[in-house]
Amino acid sequence: MTASLLQVDQLDVAYRGPAGAVPVVKGVSFTLGQEKLAVVGESGSGKTTVGRALLRLLPRHAQVSARTLRFDGVDLLAASDRQMGQLRGQRLSMIMQDPRYSLNPVMPVGAQIGEAVLRAEALGRAACQERVEQLLARVHIREPGRVARQYAHQLSGGMGQRVMIAMMLAQKPRLLVADEPTSALDVSVRQEVLDLLDELVAEQGLMLLFISHDLNLVGRFCDRVLVMYGGRVVEALPAAELAHADHPYTRALLSAAPSLKHRRRTLPVLQRDPAWSAG
Amino acid sequence: MSIAVDSNAGARPAWADEAVALLRRLMRNRLTAAGLVVIGLLVLLALLAPWLAPADPLRQDLARALLPPGPGHWFGTDEFGRDVLSRLLHGTRITLFIVVLVTVVVGPLGMAVGVVAGYFGGRVDAVLMRLTDMVLSFPSLILALAFVAAMGPGLDHAVLAIALTAWPPIARLSRAEALTLRQSDFIVVAQLQGASNTRVLLKHLVPLCLPSVLVRLTMNMASVVLTAAGLGFLGLGAQPPLPEWGAMISEGRRYMLDSWWLVAAPGAAILAVSTAFNLLGDGLNDALDPRQNT
Numbered sequence: 001m002t003a004s005l006l007q008v009d010q011l012d013v014a015y016r017g018p019a020g021a022v023p024v025v026k027g028v029s030f031t032l033g034q035e036k037l038a039v040v041g042e043s044g045s046g047k048t049t050v051g052r053a054l055l056r057l058l059p060r061h062a063q064v065s066a067r068t069l070r071f072d073g074v075d076l077l078a079a080s081d082r083q084m085g086q087l088r089g090q091r092l093s094m095i096m097q098d099p100r101y102s103l104n105p106v107m108p109v110g111a112q113i114g115e116a117v118l119r120a121e122a123l124g125r126a127a128c129q130e131r132v133e134q135l136l137a138r139v140h141i142r143e144p145g146r147v148a149r150q151y152a153h154q155l156s157g158g159m160g161q162r163v164m165i166a167m168m169l170a171q172k173p174r175l176l177v178a179d180e181p182t183s184a185l186d187v188s189v190r191q192e193v194l195d196l197l198d199e200l201v202a203e204q205g206l207m208l209l210f211i212s213h214d215l216n217l218v219g220r221f222c223d224r225v226l227v228m229y230g231g232r233v234v235e236a237l238p239a240a241e242l243a244h245a246d247h248p249y250t251r252a253l254l255s256a257a258p259s260l261k262h263r264r265r266t267l268p269v270l271q272r273d274p275a276w277s278a279g
Numbered sequence: 280m281s282i283a284v285d286s287n288a289g290a291r292p293a294w295a296d297e298a299v300a301l302l303r304r305l306m307r308n309r310l311t312a313a314g315l316v317v318i319g320l321l322v323l324l325a326l327l328a329p330w331l332a333p334a335d336p337l338r339q340d341l342a343r344a345l346l347p348p349g350p351g352h353w354f355g356t357d358e359f360g361r362d363v364l365s366r367l368l369h370g371t372r373i374t375l376f377i378v379v380l381v382t383v384v385v386g387p388l389g390m391a392v393g394v395v396a397g398y399f400g401g402r403v404d405a406v407l408m409r410l411t412d413m414v415l416s417f418p419s420l421i422l423a424l425a426f427v428a429a430m431g432p433g434l435d436h437a438v439l440a441i442a443l444t445a446w447p448p449i450a451r452l453s454r455a456e457a458l459t460l461r462q463s464d465f466i467v468v469a470q471l472q473g474a475s476n477t478r479v480l481l482k483h484l485v486p487l488c489l490p491s492v493l494v495r496l497t498m499n500m501a502s503v504v505l506t507a508a509g510l511g512f513l514g515l516g517a518q519p520p521l522p523e524w525g526a527m528i529s530e531g532r533r534y535m536l537d538s539w540w541l542v543a544a545p546g547a548a549i550l551a552v553s554t555a556f557n558l559l560g561d562g563l564n565d566a567l568d569p570r571q572n573t
Contacts, residue, residue: 089473102464
């Protein structure tokens with residue numbers, strides 16, 4: 001592992017509500033270097049919130065605090081909106097779950113990528129167009145010229161997600177937060193998107209924070225895994241050792257996954273232990 | 280704000296296609312088609328008024344005053360012997376002038392207030408929306424009357440007064456749109472890429488608010504026609520020699536019992552035009568709503 005660019009220590013996030021603050025992320029700590037780190041957990045475990053907190057994209061009523069939250073020497077909590085604006089896109093970026101919602105429905109996708117391109121470098125119309133097509137070709141889209149003129153609803157899910165990735169690549173970020181990038185996709189195109197991400201990590205030295213709820217996928221795809229439950233990290237381990245996880249929650253999750261090799265009549269149901277969230 | 284990606288080259292025919300498809304959808308509904316035809320006719324008459332009108336709308340001929348409709352004067356003449364048909368035809372220009380000018384002022388103004396309030400929320404929203412509520416709480420004709428009374432009567436002032444009272448509904452509408460769009464993923468993505476607030480507002484929010492604002496503006500045109508006629512009737516809009524429809528009714532009122540055509544002709548014109556705008560607005564609402572095209 002190379003030197004860690006992202007340091008997160010004791011990250012807390014709470015939502016202010018009428019009944020007082022509701023904690024959703026409690027004391028999450030991890031570091032990230034040039035690697036693929038997975039954050040897994042069930043719905044509501046706080047994995048997306050962690051991802052969004054890094055980019056300061058949480059709604060206004062969220063309270064974020066941490067002992068350290070540093071990215072490449074910049075304190076993300078103390079950064080001004082202006083600094084954050086510069087950091088976002090250019091250094092930090094994010095891929096959302098469903099390209100149908102994350103692309104503007106009334107703008108051709110090429111124009112949307114073009115916005116990002118123009119922010120990274122000042123180019124003329126033709127040069128920008130060319131760069132957009134390069135980026136689309138980079139994410140293995142055939143006929144980039146035609147796709148650039150299309151709207152989000154004319155693309156398939158896999159294409160849409162690749163367009164999103166192209167958009168994110170336009171500004172050459174260092175850290176990419178991928179929030180369940182394959183959950184909305186067909187199983188058949190899932191692998192293509194994963195391969196693409198893998199390729200980018202290897203070629204461009206991207207750091208990837210991969211948020212998912214698919215333990216099997218994460219075990220194959222990522223280098224390290226953080227398992228979250230109830231807003232806490234209950235276990236952190238190398239992906240290769242996932243099969244030998246210690247924590248009962250991780251073990252229960254693994255055993256609840258259906259398998260072709262071991263047929264069972266009923267799948268085991270997760271028996272929750274209050275001690276996990278007290279951790 | 281121009282974007283350097285050349286999307287126009289391929290998109291222009293697509294736009295034309297869209298326009299034709301929209302027109303076809305509008306014409307499918309008979310009432311909307313009727314509205315569209317009336318408004319088309321209105322525009323055509325306004326453009327051709329000097330050539331179509333049989334007489335000068337301002338020329339008086341006291342010997343031929345208050346003639347009933349008949350050959351030579353199809354809609355009769357008024358108390359100064361002016362041809363009512365010619366006045367009506369020239370009146371289309373005044374009506375269109377008011378409608379277009381008010382819409383051009385009200386659309387961007389209302390949208391700017393609404394989108395900014397909806398997007399930024401918090402204190403900005405509170406201040407802008409309370410201001411909107413304040414204007415909205417007055418009946419628009421009364422408020423317009425107050426403005427005209429303060430600025431002095433006249434066509435330009437009437438336009439200004441109507442515009443100042445007509446923007447709040449547009450502001451509310453676009454605020455509601457902006458509120459729902461603000462949290463959507465593609466807005467977050469635009470922010471994520473470092474797009475400035477101005478850019479997000481102009482390139483991402485405004486185009487999406489446009490369809491509903493357009494519908495509202497079209498329906499609004501009906502009430503603009505009515506308010507303009509109302510101001511004219513009260514003597515605060517277009518001033519006497521001008522053939523404004525409301526002013527024509529007001530002048531003809533005194534002779535109404537004997538010379539019904541003085542009031543009936545401009546009255547029917549106002550009715551037809553405002554109904555047409557309403558019908559077109561309704562039709563646009565159906566045609567632009569993606570949930571209804573199946």
